[in-house]
Amino acid sequence: MPALWRGAYFVKARAEGETGSVPWPREAGPFTTRTAEFEHGRPEEEMVRFVQCLVLGEFSDATDVDEDGRAVGCRVWTPDGSLAHVEGGEVRQAGPRRLWDALDHARSWFASQGHPSRDRFGATITPDRQVYWLDEPGNVVPPLITAS
Numbered sequence: 001m002p003a004l005w006r007g008a009y010f011v012k013a014r015a016e017g018e019t020g021s022v023p024w025p026r027e028a029g030p031f032t033t034r035t036a037e038f039e040h041g042r043p044e045e046e047m048v049r050f051v052q053c054l055v056l057g058e059f060s061d062a063t064d065v066d067e068d069g070r071a072v073g074c075r076v077w078t079p080d081g082s083l084a085h086v087e088g089g090e091v092r093q094a095g096p097r098r099l100w101d102a103l104d105h106a107r108s109w110f111a112s113q114g115h116p117s118r119d120r121f122g123a124t125i126t127p128d129r130q131v132y133w134l135d136e137p138g139n140v141v142p143p144l145i146t147a148s
Helices: 046-056 097-112
Strands: 032-035 060-065 069-078 081-088 090-095 122-127 132-133
Touching: 046 097, 069 097, 081 097, 090 097
Parallel strands: none
Antiparallel strands: 032 090, 060 069, 069 081, 081 090, 122 132
C-alpha cells in the first residue's frame, strides 16, 4: 500500500520553541484585486487540499468566519511575504508571488486530470529541487505562479 494512501500532510520542521507556523507578513502591499474563481479555501474534497500543499510548499492559512461560525473568507500566506485574502467574491493579493492565482490554476489542473487519487502522485527529488508529478514524471503538478 502506498505511504500516502489516506489523508496526510507533511509536518512542518521546526526548531525548539517555535510554532512551525509561517509568520503573518507585516507589510505585503501593494495589493492587486480581481474576482475570485472560487470563494474561499475550504475545499470541497480533501485531495484539493493535498494539491494545494504540493503547489504552495510552506504556507499558513486561516478561514474567516462570521458571528455564526460560517466560513466567509480565506487568507493564505507564505514565508516570502506573499499574501492572498478572499472574501465576498474578491481576491486581494500582494507580495512576490500570486498565491490565489496558483491555487486557481492548481484546482483547474486537478479537475482536468479527473480528480486523481493520492496514490497516483509521485515525487522526483534531487539535491537541487523536488518536483511533484501525476502518473509519470512528465506530468508535473503546476508550479507556483510568480508576480508579473
